[in-house]
Amino acid sequence: MIDLFIVKWILAFSPILTVLILMIFRNWSGSRAGAAGWFVSLIAAILVFGAHPTLLAYSQMKGVLLALNVLYIIWAALLLYHVVNETGAIKEIGIGIQRFSGDKAIQLLIFGWIFASFLQGVAGYGVPIAVVAPLLVGLGFSPVVAVAVPAIGHSWSVTFGSMGASFQALMAVSGLESSYLAPWSATLLGITTFLCGIFAVHVYGGWKMVKHSLPAILIIGTAMAATQYLLAVFGMWTLGGLGASLVGLCCGLAVAKLKMYNQTQSLDTQSEMGIWWALSGYFILIIVVSSGVMIPAVKSWLGQVNLTVSFPEIVSLEGWVTKAGNGKSINVFGHGGALLLYASILSYYLYRGKGFYKPDTLKRIVANTIKNGVPTSLGIVSMICFAMIMDHCQMIFILAEGINRIFGTIYPLFSPWVGLLGAFMTGSNTNSNVVFGVLQQETAEMAGISVALILAAQTTGGALGSMIAPAKILVGCSTVGLSGQEGPVLKATLRYGLIITSIVGIIALLASLIV
Amino acid sequence: MFRGFKMTLKTILLVLMLVIPFFLYAAAAYGSTFQTNLLLILMIGNMLVVLKKG
Numbered sequence: 033m034i035d036l037f038i039v040k041w042i043l044a045f046s047p048i049l050t051v052l053i054l055m056i057f058r059n060w061s062g063s064r065a066g067a068a069g070w071f072v073s074l075i076a077a078i079l080v081f082g083a084h085p086t087l088l089a090y091s092q093m094k095g096v097l098l099a100l101n102v103l104y105i106i107w108a109a110l111l112l113y114h115v116v117n118e119t120g121a122i123k124e125i126g127i128g129i130q131r132f133s134g135d136k137a138i139q140l141l142i143f144g145w146i147f148a149s150f151l152q153g154v155a156g157y158g159v160p161i162a163v164v165a166p167l168l169v170g171l172g173f174s175p176v177v178a179v180a181v182p183a184i185g186h187s188w189s190v191t192f193g194s195m196g197a198s199f200q201a202l203m204a205v206s207g208l209e210s211s212y213l214a215p216w217s218a219t220l221l222g223i224t225t226f227l228c229g230i231f232a233v234h235v236y237g238g239w240k241m242v243k244h245s246l247p248a249i250l251i252i253g254t255a256m257a258a259t260q261y262l263l264a265v266f267g268m269w270t271l272g273g274l275g276a277s278l279v280g281l282c283c284g285l286a287v288a289k290l291k292m293y294n295q296t297q298s299l300d301t302q303s304e305m306g307i308w309w310a311l312s313g314y315f316i317l318i319i320v321v322s323s324g325v326m327i328p329a330v331k332s333w334l335g336q337v338n339l340t341v342s343f344p345e346i347v348s349l350e351g352w353v354t355k356a357g358n359g360k361s362i363n364v365f366g367h368g369g370a371l372l373l374y375a376s377i378l379s380y381y382l383y384r385g386k387g388f389y390k391p392d393t394l395k396r397i398v399a400n401t402i403k404n405g406v407p408t409s410l411g412i413v414s415m416i417c418f419a420m421i422m423d424h425c426q427m428i429f430i431l432a433e434g435i436n437r438i439f440g441t442i443y444p445l446f447s448p449w450v451g452l453l454g455a456f457m458t459g460s461n462t463n464s465n466v467v468f469g470v471l472q473q474e475t476a477e478m479a480g481i482s483v484a485l486i487l488a489a490q491t492t493g494g495a496l497g498s499m500i501a502p503a504k505i506l507v508g509c510s511t512v513g514l515s516g517q518e519g520p521v522l523k524a525t526l527r528y529g530l531i532i533t534s535i536v537g538i539i540a541l542l543a544s545l546i547v
Numbered sequence: 548m549f550r551g552f553k554m555t556l557k558t559i560l561l562v563l564m565l566v567i568p569f570f571l572y573a574a575a576a577y578g579s580t581f582q583t584n585l586l587l588i589l590m591i592g593n594m595l596v597v598l599k600k601g
């Protein structure tokens with residue numbers, strides 16, 4: 033006689049399994065796979081878990097409110113990236129960095145670790161690997177190394193990169209504040225910073241090169257990890273990835289001048305706009321976000337308009353109760369996305385005033401933003417909406433209870449692997465947090481483990497999934513002529529991804545014994 | 548031209564995906580079963596198109 037709980041557990045897992053199978057084995061896009069997951073959750077919810085029209089209506093509205101919080105940041109981040117990129121600034125920043133050192137280890141660290149993380153901080157979506165890989169090939173590295181290094185090097189910055197979109201998603205689905213989630217998330221990701229730097233160098237030159245670059249890794253890693261931690265903990269998590277990598281860049285350029293690494297390199301490439309103008313858009317961003325978050329008068333003035341929707345108590349036909357309360361509110365003018373939007377507009381007018389744009393640039397900026405934003409948004413909205421159906425029908429609770437029955441108090445060891453799995457399958461830390469965030473939260477609550485620690489492990493694992501996500505590896509390989517030959521790259525990044533995730537799992541388990 | 552049409556369609560699908568739940572909420576809040584069911588059918592139809600063309 034099959035235990036009814038096991039059957040219910042399998043049915044509760046079926047929407048997630050559907051998404052994973054379709055994306056891995058059928059190569060479906062996130063939007064199509066998300067829609068498929070939505071249908072499976074709808075059918076299971078209606079037939080088995082007691083969903084009814086009113087429950088579905090309220091759950092979808094809650095899902096959209098959560099999704100809008102995430103999309104606001106994603107779209108504004110994309111807009112800012114295209115505003116800056118249309119000036120050629122990204123390429124300019126690369127040229128500026130190249131002038132500083134001819135030491136191979138330092139070049140790898142500056143481009144593959146720091147600059148890749150900077151690009152993750154401002155854009156995300158495979159941009160770090162796609163931009164940095166050709167730059168490394170230009171410096172004389174093999175194509176496999178050129179793709180593997182930024183894939184490994186940028187992973188630590190994914191959660192607080194893309195203006196904190198993945199972290200925002202984690203807050204949105206868990207309903208928890210940044211002040212609660214940030215400390216542990218930034219701690220685990222801070223440890224990962226060093227590991228990513230070490231293995232980014234190891235993939236090229238083995239332990240000998242790691243030994244040579246260890247002082248640089250320790251100095252730069254400490255600066256970046258500490259900056260990310262402080263920014264995240266003091267409420268400026270949207271700047272976590274960007275701020276940390278900018279500080280890392282300054283440290284890296286200073287370290288390049290140390291006697292042991294000081295080998296200058298002359299370049300044929302001419303600089304057109306200068307590195308400081310190239311970075312000016314991001315300086316504006318830092319000023320705008322800092323003002324919006326840290327100056328009380330500005331924060332309170334911007335926070336006057338809030339979109340808030342209240343929901344009644346919702347009871348499924350099986351008796352599962354979702355308590356009454358407000359859905360995720362949106363601070364229309366003070367949201368992280370709004371601050372990004374202001375920075376984008378100011379940067380646009382600055383660059384236009386300086387004559388850095390060609391004709392019809394605005395049209396291209398808008399078109400490219402929409403082209404990048406729409407497919408991603410379809411996937412995110414459908415996945416969040418099906419996660420809400422699951423949440424309102426006890427499906428997430430059942431999954432968590434099943435996991436708790438098997439793993440109990442050693443669950444922290446496995447929690448980053450859940451995040452890694454989600455990101456590997458969906459290609460996105462954000463999607464991984466959306467799909468597995470609530471599950472991890474409920475499992476932690478059931479096992480009596482710190483929710484902040486488990487969600488930190490979830491998002492860290494999700495960030496590390498970026499280095500092995502097939503979608504991102506494919507993009508990187510296509511930029512250096514390795515299309516169809518992704519195997520060696522994935523083999524390299526998979527090895528390091530599994531090692532780092534194991535270390536994070538052990539740290540999470542040890543921490544759970546103390547916290 | 549075909550790529551432009553595909554992007555326009557995806558944009559419309561996204562807008563519908565974001566807007567329909569607001570009407571669903573209003574219908575459910577006012578206790579209108581018929582309208583709730585109708586809008587759910589519309590949302591299902593929208594998702595079907597995303598499944599096919601997304």
